[in-house]
Amino acid sequence: MGSDKAAIINFSTSDLPERDRLSFWRETFARRVVLAEIEADANLAFHAEATLFAWPGLRVIWGNSSPARMLRRPPLVADGDDSFAVLIRQHGSLTMAQRGDEVALGLGDAVGVLHAESATMQVAQTDWVGLSIPRAALAPFVTNVEDRAMRLIPKDIEALRLLTKYLEILREDAALMTPELRHAVVIHIHDLIAMALGATDDGAETAKSRGIRAARLRVLRADILENLSNPELTVIAVALRQRVTPRYIHMLFEQEGITFSEYVLSQRLMLAHRMLTNSRFASLTITNIAFASGFGDLSHFNHTFRRRFGVTPSEVRHSFRSGRQ
Numbered sequence: 001m002g003s004d005k006a007a008i009i010n011f012s013t014s015d016l017p018e019r020d021r022l023s024f025w026r027e028t029f030a031r032r033v034v035l036a037e038i039e040a041d042a043n044l045a046f047h048a049e050a051t052l053f054a055w056p057g058l059r060v061i062w063g064n065s066s067p068a069r070m071l072r073r074p075p076l077v078a079d080g081d082d083s084f085a086v087l088i089r090q091h092g093s094l095t096m097a098q099r100g101d102e103v104a105l106g107l108g109d110a111v112g113v114l115h116a117e118s119a120t121m122q123v124a125q126t127d128w129v130g131l132s133i134p135r136a137a138l139a140p141f142v143t144n145v146e147d148r149a150m151r152l153i154p155k156d157i158e159a160l161r162l163l164t165k166y167l168e169i170l171r172e173d174a175a176l177m178t179p180e181l182r183h184a185v186v187i188h189i190h191d192l193i194a195m196a197l198g199a200t201d202d203g204a205e206t207a208k209s210r211g212i213r214a215a216r217l218r219v220l221r222a223d224i225l226e227n228l229s230n231p232e233l234t235v236i237a238v239a240l241r242q243r244v245t246p247r248y249i250h251m252l253f254e255q256e257g258i259t260f261s262e263y264v265l266s267q268r269l270m271l272a273h274r275m276l277t278n279s280r281f282a283s284l285t286i287t288n289i290a291f292a293s294g295f296g297d298l299s300h301f302n303h304t305f306r307r308r309f310g311v312t313p314s315e316v317r318h319s320f321r322s323g324r325q
Contacts, residue, residue, distance in 0.1 A: 008053040008174060013046065022046045034061070034130075035076045036121075040068040053174055057186040059083075059132040062171065064091075067124040074118055083115040084145060085132045086153075086193055088164060092126030101150040108155030108164070112148050112197060129167060133190055141194035141203030148197045158243075159195035159212065166192065166215045169222050188214045216244070217252050221263075228268055231296040235260045268293045269308045272301070276313055277320045286313045 011029045013021035022040055025048050030038045033052060040046050050063040087096060089105040096103050096111050098119040103111045113119055115132065138145045153160050170185065177185065191211020199207055223241060227233045235246045238260075242249075253260045272293040275281040281289060287298055290313075295301040306312050311319075 008051070010049075010051050012049040014049070018045055021048075030070065031076075034070065034072075035079065036070040036072045037076070038068055038070055040066070051171070055182050055186055057134060057137060058189055060167065060170075061130045062127075063130065064127040065123050065125075068122075070121045070123075072115075072119045077116055077118060081115045082135050083132045084135045084138055084149075084193075085113040085115055085130055086110050086196070087113060087121070088129040088131075088160075090127040090129065092128075093122075093124045094126050094128055095122040096120070096150070097122075098150050103150055103152050105152070106155065108160075110153040110155075110160055110196065111150060112153070114146060114149045117149075129164075131167075131189065131193065133186075133193060137190045138194055138197070141191070141199040141207060142197050143200055145197075151197075153196050157196055159192050159207075161243075162212065162215045162219065163189065163192040163196060165219045165222075169218055184214070187211065191215075213252065213255075216242075217256070220249060220252065224264055225267060228264070228271055228294045229292055231291075231294055233264060233294060264294075265304060266308075268295060269305055272305065272313065273309065273316065276316045282321075286317065289313070 011025075011033075013025055016024055022038065025046070026038045029048070029050060030036045033050075044067060046066050046068070048063070048065040048068070050061055052059070052061050054060075087094065087105070088110040089107060091107070094105045096105070096113060096119065098113055098117060105111060135145055142148060155161065166189070174182075188211040191207035192215055194203055195207045195212060220238060220242060223238050224233065227237075235249050239246045239249055250260055253263055258266075272289055272295075275284070275289045275292065276286075284292070290298055290301040293301075302312060309316065
């Protein structure tokens with residue numbers, strides 16, 4: 001796998017006869033991807049799915065499975081891989097065992113695991129996310145990384161909440177990212193994991209100014225885009241949803257050379273422009289499109305649209321329709 005490409009692979013038992021699903025999952029996913037054995041109740045219908053993407057310095061798996069156990073026994077961990085993994089439970093139940101300890105994860109909780117040591121993961125109708133990064137990437141930020149394995153990371157820890165949201169966005173955007181952006185994202189995820197595990201004072205300062213800030217800004221932008229059509233979209237509303245202060249949001253955008261209001265207006269104008277040049281919305285009036293883009297005042301919409309694009313909304317729509325004839 002070259003560093004210029006993102007390898008994204010989907011695995012599923014959905015299209016297989018029930019009798020072949022477990023054997024397929026053992027051979028195709030368990031032994032080749034996660035280097036584990038799979039045990040499942042022969043009396044229960046087995047089903048599993050997973051999405052894997054792998055970049056230099058990061059591997060992420062989104063998985064779900066009917067009741068099963070994944071076991072990494074000594075022969076399977078003798079490959080020299082000393083990566084540090086983090087497992088996050090999203091739905092169902094997930095229990096992790098390693099080093100004589102057992103941790104049952106609550107919804108949204110996470111736990112660290114050492115790849116170089118035997119481990120067992122027990123799942124039941126579970127959606128989970130697994131991240132794997134080089135242990136060396138954590139060493140400058142976390143003392144005695146191996147001692148952080150098998151410690152429960154509660155869902156309420158800010159870095160874990162940010163990491164979970166960041167991964168949701170990443171899953172949608174990964175295939176479109178440039179190599180430069182992928183490299184930055186990997187560093188941000190390293191920082192978030194270090195903070196979730198408990199970084200040193202110096203490591204925390206670096207992570208906060210780099211990974212935490214970048215992740216927070218990406219999450220804020222995603223929140224804004226998701227709520228663009230709501231005319232009541234305000235910095236206070238976003239701050240409440242993201243559990244930060246309005247001043248912190250203003251500061252993050254100001255560091256990017258733009259205000260919160262300018263960013264919202266820009267995104268609404270671009271949304272309106274896309275709708276005006278998309279045949280799916282041909283039946284909508286310009287007023288409908290203005291309101292659908294979050295504008296509560298048609299005059300303000302027309303004025304800001306023309307100032308941004310140099311033409312009126314009507315001229316954009318007319319030009320689009322003329323070009324299709």
